[in-house]
Amino acid sequence: MEFINSHPSEEVLERYLFESLATQEVEGVEEHLLVCHSCIASAEQILAFVNSLRTTLGEKPKVRRASSAGLDRETESSFS
Numbered sequence: 001m002e003f004i005n006s007h008p009s010e011e012v013l014e015r016y017l018f019e020s021l022a023t024q025e026v027e028g029v030e031e032h033l034l035v036c037h038s039c040i041a042s043a044e045q046i047l048a049f050v051n052s053l054r055t056t057l058g059e060k061p062k063v064r065r066a067s068s069a070g071l072d073r074e075t076e077s078s079f080s
């Protein structure tokens with residue numbers, strides 16, 4: 001498809017990785033990735049970034065739960 005001759009943008013790669021591309025676009029990106037190692041590298045970089053972001057975000061709720069329990073009580077008591 002059209003992506004074979006031109007690199008999909010980082011945004012398109014992101015949407016491909018997040019499965020928010022139209023089926024036609026997915027086919028084009030996949031065909032391009034089969035022949036383009038630099039875009040595979042870009043996709044892997046995006047994936048690594050997203051995974052580290054998810055790890056970071058996954059750790060936050062624990063911290064927030066512990067601290068917000070105290071904060072909520074303080075806020076409630078100061079408001080009432």
Ligand SMILES: [Zn+2]
Pocket residue numbers: 006007008032036037038039
């Ligand atoms: Zn490419």
